[in-house]
Amino acid sequence: MSVAPVRxxxxxxxxxxxxxxxxxxxxGSYRGTTTAEIARAAGVSEPILYRHFxxxxxxxxxxxxxxxxKVRALWxxxxxxxxxxxxxxxxxxxxxxxxxxxxxxxxxxWVQALGEAGDDEELREHLKVHxxxxxxxxxxxxxxxxxxxSLHPDRDPEAEAWxxxxxxxxxxVGRRLGLLGEADVKRIRQARLDWMRx
Numbered sequence: 542m543s544v545a546p547v548r549x550x551x552x553x554x555x556x557x558x559x560x561x562x563x564x565x566x567x568x569g570s571y572r573g574t575t576t577a578e579i580a581r582a583a584g585v586s587e588p589i590l591y592r593h594f595x596x597x598x599x600x601x602x603x604x605x606x607x608x609x610x611k612v613r614a615l616w617x618x619x620x621x622x623x624x625x626x627x628x629x630x631x632x633x634x635x636x637x638x639x640x641x642x643x644x645x646x647x648x649x650x651w652v653q654a655l656g657e658a659g660d661d662e663e664l665r666e667h668l669k670v671h672x673x674x675x676x677x678x679x680x681x682x683x684x685x686x687x688x689x690x691s692l693h694p695d696r697d698p699e700a701e702a703w704x705x706x707x708x709x710x711x712x713x714v715g716r717r718l719g720l721l722g723e724a725d726v727k728r729i730r731q732a733r734l735d736w737m738r739x
Contacts, residue, residue, distance in 0.1 A: 555593045563604045571653045611643040626686030634730045648713035676702045
């Protein structure tokens with residue numbers, strides 16, 4: 542006796558496909574992960590996947606946006622619950638890293654997207670808008686820290702936001718290559734935070 546596939550509402554199915562794709566992209570690569578693998582892991586057929594996403598690229602872009610939405614919500618929650626912006630940034634930096642952690646996944650997806658962006662104009666343009674949105678969030682957070690007096694008033698929020706994002710990429714590349722251990726990443730993160738504090 543065969544078991545009928547579980548029926549999901551369209552929005553739930555779409556989210557399930559995105560979450561499955563994020564896990565596979567994070568463990569593998571954009572180029573190396575096929576839509577057939579994603580569909581199989583999600584328990585659907587490829588035609589079902591293509592009902593929700595016209596292409597692997599469209600699915601990947603949805604993954605980028607989905608992970609950023611999760612990261613932003615997490616960061617906002619941590620910042621809201623912290624006594625100051627600098628304490629919130631320290632708490633964010635101490636967050637647990639694993640392949641299932643949204644912050645880790647965001648950096649992983651960025652590294653992969655950067656490798657593909659040179660040959661894919663649509664991906665490149667989406668990534669520019671996406672990374673600008675992350676930058677603007679970080680820059681505004683730094684401005685809030687400066688206004689409350691927990692972050693140094695002479696630091697350039699625009700420049701520091703780019704450095705913050707570069708640190709995430711450096712950590713991911715360092716881990717992938719075995720160049721940086723967790724202790725190295727923590728030391729780098731602490732040095733940046735010490736630089737930012739008032």
